[in-house]
């Protein structure tokens with residue numbers, strides 16, 4: 001009898017524990033990671049850091065970076081800076097195993113920002129490249145030559161695998177360097193970076209010290225010279241400083257970085273589209289006008305119907321300011337753009353939206369909030385299998401530090417969030433499946449802090465929530 005009583009008490013206790021546990025698990029929207037990151041000052045690397053080193057040699061090209069140069073993926077734009085003299089605008093390039101050297105000629109210019117004058121910034125488009133091919137290229141012809149290489153993407157197609165890396169809000173702190181190193185060592189080997197905005201944080205220095213744009217360019221060259229970074233502009237690219245007479249927004253960005261906006265019919269470099277392998281990538285501008293009748297609105301309205309999911313099954317959107325964000329920082333800053341564009345995102349079955357701005361990590365459920373029409377009182381996001389997953393990946397490591405405060409309780413729409421630095425990988429395997437992982441800087445390179453198998457919204461629109469699978 002005593003034995004049965006003890007057993008009964010055990011089962012009652014077990015039951016209570018399970019109830020309590022489930023209350024803890026399900027009373028909130030999703031998971032707020034229990035991972036506690038050591039919190040210490042995130043400092044910019046000093047000017048004499050080795051990652052900022054000027055390459056040796058007479059007027060050697062520095063800050064070399066490449067990006068996609070057209071809509072289809074058959075062109076790149078090579079950019080670099082020569083500090084002392086203009087030097088050659090030419091890029092020499094050749095296919096691997098080929099003796100035939102080709103030549104492309106670019107243009108260069110300088111710009112001034114308050115009391116700063118830039119070096120000679122060169123941009124050289126190279127077109128008519130072959131798909132899925134390794135090319136070598138050389139800049140600094142006639143003075144100090146520097147050689148790099150890149151791979152062109154495979155031709156767009158429904159079952160072409162391709163792996164993207166994701167970094168946002170990088171800056172140039174010691175943590176930024178860890179993020180980039182971590183990405184480089186990730187065994188999943190990202191082939192192109194989708195960068196979601198906030199580059200150098202030069203604007204946080206007195207008079208927007210543009211020398212910090214140069215140091216940033218030298219810091220990231222070890223990646224940007226070898227694989228394209230797809231640029232999204234953030235608020236730190238605005239560089240709007242009327243107090244020192246700098247009234248043209250985005251001046252350093254526009255001079256230093258190029259996007260292939262014209263090939264997708266865009267009128268500004270801040271919003272544009274590219275196809276890359278199996279992905280159609282739409283880049284939006286959080287800090288350019290997006291209301292009805294604006295150039296960005298008009299362009300986007302025409303852009304979505306163009307996407308052919310048989311050619312490019314994965315539809316991805318990049319922007320800087322997130323629409324769904326449950327941190328206390330930048331809360332609802334993306335709300336007006338969400339109100340304008342979210343119905344299109346659901347209608348056209350966007351798979352995933354990547355944003356930055358908030359210095360932490362967050363992944364949403366598949367949710368939408370498009371029922372709201374001012375008078376119906378419906379204003380809560382609901383689960384929606386045709387809606388994208390929203391991912392905030394503004395955790396690149398810049399010197400402003402982490403956003404640690406979150407709204408409590410965790411909203412229903414938020415599936416996972418953690419205030420740590422890191423990067424992510426979006427690895428498309430075929431038209432139906434993509435493997436996604438977020439990697440925090442403190443872990444080993446192969447460790448996932450958060451992971452999910454994405455099911456394509458056009459080809460395989462069934463529930464892909466990791467929680468439901470569990």
Ligand SMILES: [Fe+2]
Pocket residue numbers: 169198234235236320356357358
């Ligand atoms: Fe930002």
